[in-house]
Amino acid sequence: MTTEPSPFDLPGITWQRVSPRLVPARQIAVALTLVVPLLVGVVLAVLVHPAFWVLAGVVAVLWAWIAIVVVRQVRAIGYVEREDDLLIRKGVMFRNLVVVPYGRMQYVEETQGPLARIFGIKSLQLHTAAATTDASIDGLDPAEAARLRDRLASRGEARLAGL
Amino acid sequence: MQVRSEAIDWVLPSPRQVRARCETALWWLGVPLTLSAAVALLWTRWAWLAAAVLALWLVWILATARPHVRGLAWTATDDAFVARSGWWVRSVRSLPWSRVRSVELSEGIIDTRLGIASLVVKVPGLGIPVKGLAPDEAKALRDELLARSAPDKVLPGEARGTAPVSSAPDSSVPVSAAPVAPDGSVVTDTEEPQHEPAPPPEPAEPAATPEAAEPDLDFPWFRAHPLSDVAESFSALLGLAGIGAYLALREAEDVGGVLDWATRTATDPRWASLAVAVVVAIALWSEVSRRRTWWALDDDVLHQRSTGRARTSTSVRLDRIDGVDLASSVGARLFGLAQLTVLVADGDEPMTVGHQRREAAEAMRERLLSHGAAHLDEVTAGPAPDAGSGSARSTAEHHPAPDADRPAPGGARTSGEHHAAPGDDRRPARVRLVRTDRRTVVRAFVLRDPVAAALVGSLVLAVVALTVPAAREGLFLAAGGVAFAGRRAWTQIDQGTGRTVERAGGDLHVASGLATRTEKTVRAGRVHAVRLGTRPQWWGADLWTVTVLTGSDDGSDDETDDDELSGALLPAADAATALTVAQEALPALARVDRRLLADLWPGARGVIHPDPTVDGAPVSVLRMPDRAWWLAPLTWRVRTAALAGDGLLVRTGRLAPRVTFVPLHRVQGVALEQGPLLRRARVVTVAVHLVDGPVKVDVGPLEAAAAQHLAAELAVAARKDLRVGTMSDAGGTLCA
16 A cells, blocks of 8 residues: 555664564464354354344354454564664554663563463563553563573663653 | 673572462462352352452463563663563563652561562662562662662662662572561651651651661651541531531431430430440541651651551652642641652652641641752752751762753743742742732632533522422432532632642742642643633633643643642633743743744733744744645644744644643653545645643644754754753752
């Protein structure tokens, strides 16, 4: 759709990609949430009225669409550690680029849920004093996540201004 | 940068934490479980549902207590405090030492018996719990956290006397063999310090309180004034008395009846003894709770602790204090008392220091604020030869050449005044900037406010209801309207009348309130943004509100009128006054090109006189491109932003224009956002993230290049962090 260069492609920056294992992890998470309405739709359609196939169909279409979008979304995630700030890029349809200077970071949080554990990935989130800042990177290699967490913490400590 | 993720020496919690968790769960869930089971047996079977949920929850907690506790751990690296938690969803949080806002040490009843303690490390928006520590270990960790979070502590690993915990602790759990004697109630029985803190230099007598769990006995601990509860509940007592009198009158229908009823009740031994018992119980309870809360102020740290069966102790470094409010309610003024509220951006309720005599409270406020000012000054000017009386720390080597790129001190604040602050406790003389006059308040909050219409409407309704018998029902509606409008009018008049803004050194003191007189202090260099705004109902009048964003505004996100009023530095003033106050609050605003300000801010017309020799240099004003008009058909022309004076100036709103000024180094983050609609218009929104509070800034859809320019400017500002002189003059501090 866009022919001109995207405003989210900054010149001279090579984005770090996240692990492709995030795709199956997200797919399973989507599946776990959508399988229930789908089953409900199918069961109702079989037992109660065929009109409930519409519900099942809508859920199935949604599922298929999300399954495709997830792949593109994961590919769109990128991050760069620059000298003084961290850039995080996200999104396909709703694009978003967050710039957080290390000096504004309050703390870094590294999380790993059970699903992420199975796929061997971790998420990292930078918290600033602004609740609106959503600077999270999903699907990092555990080693990379730990390295990034330590590095951000030490950079944050080196940059004095807390707020 | 070394990668040190492989070998983390986690300090695990004491195994007794498992037991503590189980016991706590048994108490907190077991009691409601038993109650609901009892209700189910005696009353309704439906209560089994609640009991089953509670039982499942309890079983879950008991079953997962062991893995949960095993998931907890902490460690101290050179740069950061690292805490681990969770077993199902695991998370590791790294908190750079310099970000610690306050530390809360707590020992519950169960903890005390088991000989463990826990800490909560607070940063904006989060408290990181550290559980299952030995009491000594907890205290050592607290001291280390406080010591290493000192703003001048730049180089990690520097030896400090107060940091007994090694930065790479053993992985074995250092649990003390003998649990601490659970004698929390000792304090209330032993010798007590003077109720009233002594005059200024030492605010209180040192209280020798032999408590095993608290070694910091050298501090001059003090408690709230004995009359503080009476002062606090004075209005409530008055209200209760009023209601009681009204009820008694209604019942008895005449005064003689009331007296009769009162004497009958008073002479009836049952009623009299009940009343006496209730009064005594309340008085005892309030006295015991007063005696259990203590405060102490040492050189660097403000402590609050509550003793008793469950003990907590909260410590805040003085340089973390963003502001101190001094409030005295009607009752407090009657007894000559005042209460301090200490604002710290730790995402928690502000710390309230109990009522003290007004002079003592004022002296304490000066001490709380002077420390930070001394520190600020030290950082700004380097180690002055005579500045080291209180905190003689040399910081110059960390901040090379602070004067090198320091802009000229702007506006009314000269650096000479600023230098008067450190060292001695005496603060510079106060200079009054504004006192809101009654005319402005009436104009802004009565005549031009919807409240006037509501009041008139309900009064008309009342008259109609009284005269027309058929419309008698409308009386209720009228009463509701009068009550609503009256409350609103009262709030506005209460907040607006007699509001004074005074400057003392670099700080601003804002006094407001008719009933409860509150004196807020806006500290120099703790202002994150300032906004000059108006309201739709003030259209055409020269009325402006000045709002400042400090790091520790209580999280009122919604911008309702009431919040706007109480959060405002100046609720209503003419443009000239509003601009003066805004520039005092944020001196960097004074360096903004006046022609630009006049362009962006409608109130500036006739107030600002641009000087062609100084102003008018080309400034890139960022506007919404014409092709994107349909994204904001009403306001697209007025949405503008400009980078000026080390800050970002943003104008929004057509009917009620608002100009917000944010120093660039106060921006927490920038997000460029683009949805499908914006992509079609080839524009990008820039969300400027500020600390939570009453001011939010979004820079309306911009050209992609402009948005990128803004983000790049922010990156440059971020690099300026270590150039301390620039920051402080621009209204910033280190580690605000």
